[in-house]
Amino acid sequence: MSLRQLLRGSLVLFLVFPFVFLIYQFRIVGLPDMGEFWWAFKNSFIQSFFSAVLSLVLGFWAATGLIGISGTRYAWSRPFLEILCLLPNFLPPLFILLSILNAIDPFPMGLSGIIIIHTLMNFGLTAILLVGIFESKVGTLAELAYVEGASRWLFYTKGLFPYLKKDLFLLGLFVFVVCFGSFAVPLIVGGGRGTTLEVLIYEKIRLSNDWGGAVLIAFVQSLFIFSLSLVAGRGQSAWNARPSNLSLLKGYSGIVLILGVSAVYLIGYVQGFIEGLPMISTLYDLQSALAWNFLGSLAIGLTTGLCCFFILMLIAFVSPKKWFGRFLSGYVAPSTALACFCLLIMGPNEGLYPFLKIPLALVLLSITSLFRMGWDSELQKLEPQVTVAYTMGASSWQCFREVLLPQLLTRAGLLSGLASVWACGDFAVSRILAHRDVTLAMTTETLMSSYRLHQAIVLSSLVVVTGVVCFLIFAGGSRVLSRKLAS
Amino acid sequence: MSLVENLRHDYGDFNLDIPAWEILDQGTTALCGPSGSGKTSIFRVLLGLEKCPSFSWTHKDEDLAKLKAPDRRLGVVFQSFDLFPHMSARENILFAARARKVPNDRTDKRLKELIQVLDMNSFQDRPAALLSGGEKQRTALARAIIGEPRVLLLDEPFSALDPHLRSESRKWVLNLIKTENIPTLLVTHDREDVKALANKVSYIENGRITHEEVI
DSSP states (O other), X not given: OOHHHHHHHHHHHHHHHHHHHHHHHOOOOSOOOHHHHHHHHHHHHHHHHHHHHHHHHHHHHHHHHHHHHTTSTTGGGHHHHHHHHHHHHHXXXXXXXXXXXXXXXXXXXXXXXHHHXXXXXXXXXXXXXXXXXXXXXXXXXXXHHHHTTOOHHHIIIIIIHHHHHHHHXXXXXXXXXXXXXXXXXXXXXXXXXXXXXXHHHHHHHHTTOOHHHHHHHHHHHHHHHHHHHHHHHSOOOOOOOOOOOOGGGOOTHHHHHHHHHHHHHHHHHHHHHHHHGGGGGGGGGGHHHHHHHHHHHHHHHHHHHHHHHHHHHHHHHHOOOHHHHHHHHHOOOOOHHHHHHHHHTSSOOSTTHHHHHHHHHXXXXXXXXXXXXXXXXXXXXXXXXXXXXXXXXXXXXXXXXXXXXXXXXXXXXXXXXXXXXXXXXXXXXXXXXXSXXXXXXXXXXXXXXXXXXXXXXXXXXXXXHHHHHHHHHHHHHHHHHHHHHHO | OEEEEEEEEEOSSOEEEEEEEEEOSSSXXXXXXXXXXXXXXXXXXXXXXXXXXXXXXXXXXXXXXXXXXXXXXXXXXXXXXXXXXXXXXXHHHHHHHHHTTOXXXXXXXXXXXXXXXXXXXXXXXXXXXXXXXXXXXXXXXHHHHHTOOSEEEEESTTTTSOHHHHHHHHHHHHHHHHHXXXXXXXXXXXXXXXXXXXXXXXXXXXXXXXXXXXX
């Protein structure tokens, strides 16, 4: 067995170990309460469905704004608008939760609350992806319709939507799957009426100690998401990038939407921060804990980022291999609650162990997203170069060291930095794996749960600091390394 | 003699069926046919990038089909050249020399020769991403040659170039093949390539070699 085969096998084992471990540990003796299961499934389905539909609708609207601003004298502001769009998706859910809970008061807890938060988190990303599709796929179609004098309505109903129905479906499915597996948001704003499958798994283990039921639900959920991922995996088509006149897709109200929605959560956050500042003295009793929690956040952020960097590079080293690529594309991250509880019952949970287990869980849960956020396409792009190097007789190590590593370092740094930002803002995974608050995000969530929202917002600014520090370390570090390799 | 036998493979909707086919020991053998005739499939099987358990390729008393792709020691230029964009032209060539474990002194000598033969002095230190089509092609050729391959395989090497560059490029390739005296397999659909370079041409259609001509 070669080193690459061994590493490939080990990586697959690492990714499936929560499933294997739980099957081995817990025997499923009977069916769980089906009424409860269907109710949670229905909630998961409804919130994911409406979050996906609303994200698509708002995303489409925002996309028309982004296209509208291109080619005008305000075109310089498009990157700024794109950052505003991506911010809610890339920041940890904690920020959106804090900002929106502060801005919308009283906030509608339950399914509608989950849908609002999920839509706000995903519509911007949907808009960016839609702009990419419009600019690369419908250029000629839009130009032709424009020249022929077609009305906007006619173009949308007879040209655009029928032509892009598959892309729109796949994009909607992507948001659906993300929302279906979401844990932190339903945990906080779901309330008693909005229990989703993820929360039900959590409650089964935490409250009823019913591991068998939890494992079974987690499997059904994973199977459902997996079958959706298989559908979503198909339908990739060649894109043709050429600047086109997209007048029929321009709509300036989309800019108002982006600015308006961003204003809601940003002003909500700033307002909460200003109101929380005078109450900072109430945090004094926490100050020694805060210093440790600051270090704890940094440690967890850096460890998670480092592990993600290492695993992404490992994937690059052992690729390409057909079955392995298919496995990674179809792999569904285990249920958050299940993966965490699985790690919880493995070995001790005191002392430094949470600082090992939390990053491990976060890596398991986020590696799929990181892989699909450009790592897979980056590897695909480099595959012809690897083939050439292979036919020349280059060893796997030479291929990796001289061809892949220099070209992948920057992207790996960005993705690992992103994972470290998520890790710094995580409270859901940490809450299961640590018996006390060990990070700033956990303390923030404790304050939020005890209705000290403004203090929580003030404290969350420190979470931002840890996130930025971690991100800069990875993004900057990988750039420096990349330049060193190039010189 | 370089003899390919039993190159048969079922792709479902398409079959390769070549009982025996001779590639010249000296000069250029062209495999010429329209799109979809199976040229690229044969090219990939010969390189070892696609499996074809039945086939054998006897080259100087050695069955290359039994070896893994890197061990076949073939030089290759793909249609899109596939240079490593983060390396300079020179580094691309040196990469191949390291891959084939060519001793340093030999590499230095060969590099100088190739740079001279292919007139690469003006762009050898330029990043591959900034090279023109013709420069990329010459770099890809040098990269394929420096490892001292048994056979040089060229897959539509001129199709990515502008028409006015093609005839000049054909001259570069012909000059290199003659100077290096390396057996070459040229896969192309362009009769002009055949006319300019080939000593023997095998015409392929629907996965079968229909007829051959020695020029």
